[in-house]
Amino acid sequence: MRFESLVDSVGRTPLVGLPRLSPSAEVRLWAKLEQDNPTGSIKDRAALWMVQDAEKRGLLSPGATVLEPTSGNTGISLAMVCSQRGYRLICVMPENTSIERRQLLAMWGAEIIFSPAAGGSNEAVAVAKRLSAENPDWVMLYQYGNPANAQAHYETTGPEILEDLPTITHFVAGLGTTGTLMGTGRYLKEQVPGITVIAAEPRYGELVYGLRNIDEGFVPELYDASVLTSRYSVGPKEALRRTRDLVEQEGIFAGISTGAILHAALAQADKAVKDGRQADIAFIVCDGGWKYLSTGAYAGTLEEAEAALEGQLWA
């Protein structure tokens, strides 16, 4: 396939079957390989759509400064898109995010503002909102509440999956900004009556939910529970185990959040087998495993890897 430029090549990723992890010929799993996007993650779609939307609305002109709270992949995608468009990008990210992510951001010319590890992404969002208020000429795209994030998936991820898998019965993806599930889920629900839409939400280690009180909690503005059939919390042990299953059995080297998604997808597969129903279950591979090597996720026993992930942002 030939494209005019790198940003024009975002999307149209392969959907590949999992012949070994699928339980039977009637119940099959299909992986949407989003690491095949230009910067290696699904976030290229949202980044490009949010920038294009801001351009259409006249918010961005050459030399403009874009600001975004991001723990990594969205920042990396925005850095690439902004560098190609001539915008300055400032990313606010928790200081305990992996080294690879920071290096990738710097490589594409982004500037980084670290928010304290204590407070996590909530804190990064809060700091970004504050900086945005202090610098009215900066443009915060705000992936958690920007409809263009979900729209990217409504216009691309959803149609691509349906075109490649017209017999789809289930769609499973991760829940962060909720953009992937809201956009793809809405599209698929409109096109495939009765489709099951499942969210897999990473559950971090014991110490990771360090809010001072419940009222500091955060639900992305994009989130609409009515799009989902169900939502599962997946812990690091299951996520790691499935991440390793995926590379060992199917050769797909994915990031850890993908393991959590696969875990939820396999649970749906089991259910379909028990109910004696045919199923074609598509799930999202969010990114490759490269950026997570330094977390220790792929080395030693599962117990060692799980211990290494404690307190880290693995999805």
Next chain:
Amino acid sequence: MAVQVRVPTILRSYTGNSKVVEGAGDTLAALFEDLDTRHPGLRGRLVSGDGGGELHRFVNVYINDEDVRFLGGLDAKLADGDSVTILPAVAGGSAIVPATLGRVTILPAVAGGSAIVPATLGRVTILPAVAGG
């Protein structure tokens, strides 16, 4: 009928610092009422609305890892041996200790700029942490 309930750090002041407590009830609402008899005040942090009619917006509760909002909310059914997990809603992020002061570091864009602030170029600003959402 016993149900195991995992309590997040910020609510352990109600459970004598226990991270797992036992409770009973046919539904989530009944379980919360049962817990409140031994851990007074806990229920009030989990539910809101008139008379505690719904789950608090920033509280997520899972029965055997499934979000109860898709199982009928407070009316979700419980069975003996179920595992209930309570978590605050966060922005998919990571945290270790509650912060009272946020620390923000501005780094110049350099290849491999992953470490500490370069003395000649870095600028450090102290910002108070503010609530998200």
